[in-house]
Amino acid sequence: MALSRVRIYRVFSIFFCTLLLFTWSTATMAYSDIDGHWAEEAVRRWRDEYGMLPGVEGRFRPTAEVTRAEVAMLLDRLFCYPEAAVMPFTDVPEDAVYAGAVARLAAAGVLLGDGEYAHPMDTITREQAVTLLARAFGFDLNLAGSAADTYVDADSISDWAYDAVSLMTAKGYMQGNENRFQPKSTITRAEMITIFDNIFGQVYSTGGVYSEYQYRSVVVNADAPVLLRNMTIRGDLYIAHNVTNPVTLDDVVVQGEVRNFSGAEILRFSALSEPTPPQDSILYASRQIPVVDGLARNPYRGEQFYQDERGYMRYDTAHYDTMVGVDVSAWQKDIDWDLVAEQGIDYAMIRVGNRGYTEGGLKLDDYFTQNIEGALDAGLPVGVYFFSQAISAEEAREEARFVLDAIRDYELSFPVVFDWEPVSSDDARTKGLSAETLSAAAVAFCEEVEAAGYTPMIYYNLHMAYLRYDLSVIDGYDVWLAQYAELPEYYYDFQMWQYTSDGTVPGIPGAVDLNISFVNYAKDA
Incomplete structure (x- = not known):
């Protein structure tokens, strides 16, 4: 049995980023329950352009609570994690559509689970989601700060989630409701897709030449060469795990971080590097003003x-x-x-x-x-x-x-x-x-x-x-x-x-x- 599982995960991993749209066959279907919904635009964009978080029988179910397995599939589709040799969890069926994603995220150290249990069909809480995303985005939680303390219910945030909540809050990726983070509350499918939409402005899944101003972060997960030209990216640039071809940056400003998860070569030409060099403080009106961490610098x-x-x-x-x-x-x-x-x-x-x-x-x-x-x-x-x-x-x-x-x-x-x-x-x-x-x-x-x-x-x-x-x-x-x-x-x-x-x-x-x-x-x- 162990050998067959290894083979399943390896084969499925190789083709996952290509086949996921086929596996999630409802991704291209029209949804009957999002017309006029506040998240309609985000849902349609992530379905039509990226094939993310599909519905069932023509319904997206925007108010349904999102599960841990669904978030794992979202992240796996976005960052195309490498193959996993084994399934470390006993509560994930071999033939489950999410099995490959769960195994790959576990191997990457993103989805840790609870011992031998992944609890894939459990609804995900806000603090669990934030922690999962922070790991997937490659953030250094040692630099998290204490932004979580701004919430009136900060004491109810689990110790293991505190740094992730602080960092994601400081970056503006997560917000509270009436200054409450509500860490144990669940997240709906509409809310989860909106979080992704607020963070990522574009996902380049096909090779080609692209040139457009990006207000948010960008992901490259294409299996062909990508050239980004004459572009400013106001967030981070992510190179997904599956990318093997060079990613060329021709006169590109990345105001956030370049996060290269793959072994792909990044070629830079005439890039505007850092017009305003980083520093610890700013001299203004004869005062040393501490620099605010996380704010984009003058480009x-x-x-x-x-x-x-x-x-x-x-x-x-x-x-x-x-x-x-x-x-x-x-x-x-x-x-x-x-x-x-x-x-x-x-x-x-x-x-x-x-x-x-x-x-x-x-x-x-x-x-x-x-x-x-x-x-x-x-x-x-x-x-x-x-x-x-x-x-x-x-x-x-x-x-x-x-x-x-x-x-x-x-x-x-x-x-x-x-x-x-x-x-x-x-x-x-x-x-x-x-x-x-x-x-x-x-x-x-x-x-x-x-x-x-x-x-x-x-x-x-x-x-x-x-x-x-x-x-x-x-x-x-x-x-x-x-x-x-x-x-x-x-x-x-x-x-x-x-x-x-x-x-x-x-x-x-x-x-x-x-x-x-x-x-x-x-x-x-």
């Missing part, structure tokens, strides 16, 4: 910034689809948007309004309607921002709802921005606001915006970043950096840079803020 090279013939800031690289924009408010008064659109301006950020810094009332910008309609009519992609003076998360949510109500009849493609700035006045209601409260307010605003289907963003300058915000709390949201300088000196990554408040653009009276966006949000909308 931009100073020598690639230049001014074009109109005097606009540009960035010379194929990595970023850069755009030049203006941000405006009632201060600019009447704007000729058709003329602005003829001046090489690619997008506009328009102020929706503000909260009063003493009485706290919400006010619509006097020129908001005129500006947003004028910019859209001129064919410009538009985003908006709100000048916040929130002193609590609830006030920030109120501001977000105010903004969402104002923009509901307009088509936005650029972000909706939380712009909180200190006011130099003894009457300012925000005076003395803590970093904890401010950061919670920013997150609350962004959560409301994201839930409504828009891209959230946070605006700040160096002072706000280094001295006012808790960057570990607001990490994960796009950043609009304000620094009026020839080059951006911010240590961490950002997606938009307001580089001057003294720009001139025909069609806009007086001075105007000029910006460069390193992301073409209109293209990705």
